[in-house]
Amino acid sequence: MKSSSRVAAGVAGAVAGYVAIFVLFSLLDFGDRADPITSGLLALFVYSPMGAIGGAVLASRLVSRPGTAPGNGSVASNSLKSLGVAALLCVAGIGIYIAYAYATATPWLNRNGGNPLLVFEVRFPAGATVPTSAQGITIxxxxxxxxxxxxxxxxxxxxDGDQRVIAGEVELAFRTSHRQLAVNIQGQPSRxxxxxxxxxxxxxxxxxxxxxxxxxxxxxxxxxxPGKT
Structure with a gap:
């Protein structure tokens, strides 16, 4: 088997070992029940990495050529390479997550300048009482x-013919699709x-x-x- 294939198998073994030890640790409820946070950290950063090391070594041995006794150097070398690749993948994944978390940590629509506006017009039925000024209208x-x-x-x-139309605007500050506009005219039900x-x-x-x-x-x-018409 090619060296790259052995390394890939070692990476898979490392991942499997990490997950297996973490799941086993959780199912058997190891650790201090009075301090689950510390127990969880130990599982993530101590016991599970030990499982990753064991998984990488085991996978490297299993994929060695059958009928030949694998040398300690080749197994150790492949195991180290596998662990290195797995560590790099973890670092890359953490980096991508941090970048995503930073970009979405606050749901501002435009963090680099003024907020966009919702520009609107409301057209009322013919005969409806509509103020001709801003007085008595809240948005x-x-x-x-x-x-x-x-x-x-x-x-x-x-x-618009026999219908009155009012116009206005309001800032769209946040990134959300759950929006509604309340138009209140004094003495009338809220729309x-x-x-x-x-x-x-x-x-x-x-x-x-x-x-x-x-x-x-x-x-x-x-x-x-902002900056557009």
Missing amino acids: ELQTDLNTMPGEVTPAAFYR IYPIDLTARAPHTPEFGTWRRLDDGSEIRYRAKW
């Missing part, structure tokens, strides 16, 4: 991570509009289609990122 973006107050833009209010954007809310230059609530009001929206 709140609600997510599973936070709530964020929004603002209306009276200068962007307009009529809650689901916001169907992906967690990263990519920039879109144009509004989406109108989405209707049961009361006949409609909303359309888009995500606007």
Whole structure:
């Protein structure tokens, strides 16, 4: 068998030995029950590595050429190479995990600058009472991570035939797909509009289609990122 194949077999043996000792340690409930954290650390960093060493040596012996007595040097060399490869794989895996954990440790949408905006328009049924200014209108973006107050833009209010349309914007601070916009007009029931954007809310230059609530009001929206129109 080629040396690379022996090393690969040794790596598999090391992994199997590590996992086997850790599982055995857990099933047989070794360690101090009064201090499970220390027991777990011992299993991870002391006993299981010993199992990895044993697994690598055993696998190296098993894959040696049949009918010949393997030399101690070749078995030891293959075992060391296997353990080295396994250690490098562990380090690479830990590095990838740390990089991923760092990138997703905080769910900010844009950590390097200003947050993107949810720009929206709400169109009310004909005959609905709608203020012509910001007074009496409150906007709140609600997510599973936070709530964020929004603002209306009276200068962007307009009529669409016999229907009144209000416009505004609110920051999208967090990376989550669970969003809804609460539009409250004084003296009227709160209107809650689901916001169907992906967690990263990519920039879109144009509004989406109108989405209707049961009361006949409609909303359309888009995500606007800093530096884009």
